[in-house]
Amino acid sequence: MSKVLQQFLTENLTELHSQGLYNEIDTVETPNGPIIRINGEEQINLSSNNYLGLATDERLKDAVTDAVRKWGVGAGAVRPINGTLKVHEKLEETLAAFKGTEAAISYQSGFNCNMAAISAVMNQNDAILSDELNHASIIDGCRLSRAKIIRFSHSDMDDLLKKAKAAKELGSYNKIMVITDGVFSMDGDVAKLPEIAEIAEKYNLITYVDDAHGSGVLGKGAGTVKHFGLQEKIDFQIGTLSKAIGVVGGYVAGKKSLIDWLKVRSRPFLFSTAVTPADAAAATKAIELMMESTELCERLWENADYLKSGLKKLGFDIGHSETPITPCIIGEEKTTQMFSKLLFAEGVYAKSIVFPTVPKGTGRVRNMPTAAHTKEMLDRAVAVYEKVGKEMGVI
Ligand code: PMP
Secondary structure, eight states, X not given: OOHHHHHXXXXXXXXXXXXXXXXOOOOBSSOSSSEEEETTEEEEXXXXXXXXXXXXXXXXXXXXXXXXXXXXXXXXXBXXXXXXXXXXXXXXXXXXXXXXXXXXXXXXXXXXXXXXXXXXXXXXXXXXXXXXXXXXXXXXXXXXHTOEEXXXXXXXXXXXXXXXXXXXXXXXXXXXXXXXXXXXXXXXXXXXXXXXXXXXXXXXXXXXXXXXXXXXXXXXXXXXXXXXXXXXXXXEEEEESSSTTOSOOEXXXXXXXXXXXXXXXXXXXXXXXXXXXXXXXXXXXXXXXXXXXXXXHHHHHHHHHHHHHXXXXXXXXXXXXXXXXXXXXEESHHHHHHHHHHHHHTTEEOOEEOTTTSOTTOEEEEEOOOTTOOHHHXXXXXXXXXXXHHHTTOO
């Protein structure tokens, strides 16, 4: 290794470890269901984004097996050459039906979907109004576009209005976009989409919603935009196929002309091979199941309400979540990490999330209840929270 790299790594890794900010990665020894095993220890899993339990669903596994038999294991090329198989097309048609849009395009992940879609439309002559708590992939997508990035305070509609007005009055931007998460992943709060749509209409803004955590959860599963009945007002409905849908990939749903443009100008679509036929078939099956029945979505909410009320009754600060995402805010980084470790020792896997993912001093243990948890599992988890909370003097 070159000396300069060695010095850089040693200095920075030492610093991270000394501040308690180095995130050790756990390896899961079982499928990522409601009960998992890590380091040989069985744990109630409260950390995965597998909202509806579909990541381990037998019907999706069957769809994968059939797709592998029929299509093989790889797409074989990038989409515009000959890597667009019938299974990709079917996925995109199903996504458009699910989202209530004219068309949809899929990508290899939600992360690169944001990188792809923002930079395909926005450029150095444009501006983007971006919520300060937007996901890292939105931030990177905005940077890649080279548009002027104007951050507005989190869900602060006065600030957005003020900044939209100022950007418009400056008169030097060709296009202005407003971009937000539908559901904010660290706090579980929902974007104020009706107000955002109103401001967008007033100032002729392009509207972009990343609904990674809202799809499968809000709007009877169809997402945050549907929840507010704003399908006609939001230009880009972005999502991931890796959370409620349980597989991997990302997508944009919108008007046909937008999707046509992304198919010829978004770089990960043009230059990176598509998801495998198995992924596409499994995601399609998941969406079909979600459209057929809202049962899993209802169970998710029931479980989330149950867990939230259990933790709240014990006196934990669970923030102001409006969705199943249930943060338990502890505060200081090392205390938060210790809290999570003690939960683990008692058989509850709930990961600590600290700076830089959330602001310093707002460390939290984030709980992600799913449709696959039973009441007994949640009761056990709450009992462990009570024990650890009292031991550590948090409650
Ligand atoms: N956007 C948001 C809001 C997310 O929470 C995530 C997942 N962490 C992503 C995008 C990225 O999605 P994926 O995991 O499919 O790349």
